[in-house]
Amino acid sequence: MPEGDYERIYAVVRRIPKGRVATYGQVAELAGLPGHARQVGYALAAMSESSTVPWHRVINAQGAVSARGPHSGGAVTQRIRLEHEGVEFDARGRVSLKEFGWKGRANARGAKARE
DNA sequence: CCACTGACGAGTG
């Protein structure tokens, strides 16, 4: 089946810890596709909404959620879901990758780095 | 085969 490579991307997204977000470039790199961030977004957009993949934890390198246009408030759903997991958004609808970015960054909130 | 589009990233001013 032609979607073999997509499984790699889904596998990476699935292992994103709750309360954290990963960028397309990050997922692409971990999936074995360095520099192919675009392909990651394409793969996620191609999957069904009923998928068990936490796609809402994947955002762009600017810490902002990308809108899928024709979909019913897809970006809004993503934001709501992230907020529900403890991720904070600023007035512009952007997340601080400094605190919520995957890779156990400094964790300025005093939380301990895990994973 | 060529052109256009698209959930992006990095570099430059």
Next chain:
DNA sequence: GCACTCGCCAGTG
């Protein structure tokens, strides 16, 4: 920090 440009690959007509 923001706007613009170029580069990456896949899907569609």
